[in-house]
Amino acid sequence: MKVSIDQDLCYGSGDCVYRVPSVFTVVDGFGAVLPGREDAGADALVREAAEKCxxxxxxIEG
Structure with missing residues (x-):
């Protein structure tokens, strides 16, 4: 399952990075998925981060 961040919606709270720093980072003040971690959408912590964003x-797609 693919995980991504919609840059039009993100306002840079950093909550995703706090919850799953192995998948998310901050770039130019906004959340981003770390390169090579785009397939982490099945991870329970990533799904929780998506729900609580x-x-x-x-x-999360796929």
């Missing part, structure tokens, strides 16, 4: 910017 304050801007609902994390997308």
């Amino acid at each position: 304050p801007s609902q910017a994390i997308r």
Whole structure:
């Protein structure tokens, strides 16, 4: 399952990085998925981060 962050929705709270620093990072003040970690969408912690994202910017597909 693919994980991504919708940059149009993200306002840079950093909650995703706090929850799953092995998958998420901050680039230019906004959340981003670390290179090579795009397939981490099945991880329970990533799914929880998506559910709790304050801007609902994390997308899980597949």
